[in-house]
Amino acid sequence: MLVVHEVGDAAAGAGLLNRAASGDQQAWRELVDRHAQVVWGVARAFTTNPADAEDIYQATWLLLAENLDRLREPEALSGWLVTTARRESMRLSRARRRESPVGLDSGDFARPDHAEDPAHKVLRAMAGSRLAQSFAQLPQRCQQLLRVLAVTPEASYAQVSEALGMPRGTIGPKKSRCLAELRRRMLAADLPEEVAG
Structure with a gap:
C-alpha cells in the first residue's frame, strides 16, 4: 500500500535524509520505501521497455546516494527524485536513439524462447x-x-x-x-x- 506523506512530514523526511547521509542503512531503506512508487511511476511513464525503466529507477537512486550530503532542500526530496528520474529518462532515451543500429531488426538479438x-x-x-x-x-x-x-x-x-x-x-x-x-x-x-x- 502506498503511504501518502503530507507536507508536515517534510521535517521527518529531512531527518531521514540526514541519517541516510551519515550512513544509517535503516534510514536509507525508509527513504526508498517512501518514494519508490513515485520514482518507478516516472520511470514507467517515459518508457515502454521494463529494462529501461529499471535502469532509470536504479540510476535515480544511485544519483541520490551520490548526492545525499549535497541536497540544499532535504524537505523537497520527492521533487528532486521526480526531476532526476525524468532527466534520467530523457538521457536514456537520447542514448537509445544513438545506439539503435540502422538496417538491423532488433528482434534478431532477442533471447531464445527456451x-x-x-x-x-x-x-x-x-x-x-x-x-x-x-x-x-x-x-x-x-x-x-x-x-x-x-x-x-x-x-x-x-x-x-x-x-x-x-x-x-x-x-x-x-x-x-x-x-x-x-x-x-x-x-x-x-x-x-x-x-x-
Whole structure:
C-alpha cells in the first residue's frame, strides 16, 4: 500500500535524509520505501521497455546516494527524485536513439524462447496485440499518464501530478479523455466490444 506523506512530514523526511547521509542503512531503506512508487511511476511513464525503466529507477537512486550530503532542500526530496528520474529518462532515451543500429531488426538479438520466462512471453505477445497498437497511437502525454496510473494505481493525484508535471486538477479529466480515445481506437480496430469496453 502506498503511504501518502503530507507536507508536515517534510521535517521527518529531512531527518531521514540526514541519517541516510551519515550512513544509517535503516534510514536509507525508509527513504526508498517512501518514494519508490513515485520514482518507478516516472520511470514507467517515459518508457515502454521494463529494462529501461529499471535502469532509470536504479540510476535515480544511485544519483541520490551520490548526492545525499549535497541536497540544499532535504524537505523537497520527492521533487528532486521526480526531476532526476525524468532527466534520467530523457538521457536514456537520447542514448537509445544513438545506439539503435540502422538496417538491423532488433528482434534478431532477442533471447531464445527456451530461456524466456512466462511473464516475458506474455508481455512480448501483448506488444503485438491490437490493444498495444491502439495504445501506441495515443498522444505521448496520454500514454505517459495511463502508464503511471497502471503501474502505480494507488498513487494519489498529487503524486501523479508531481511525477508528470501536470496540474492536479487536470488528471481525472485527462484520464477519462485518454481512456475514451483508447476505447474508440480499439473499436475502430474491430476488436470485440467486451475487449474494448
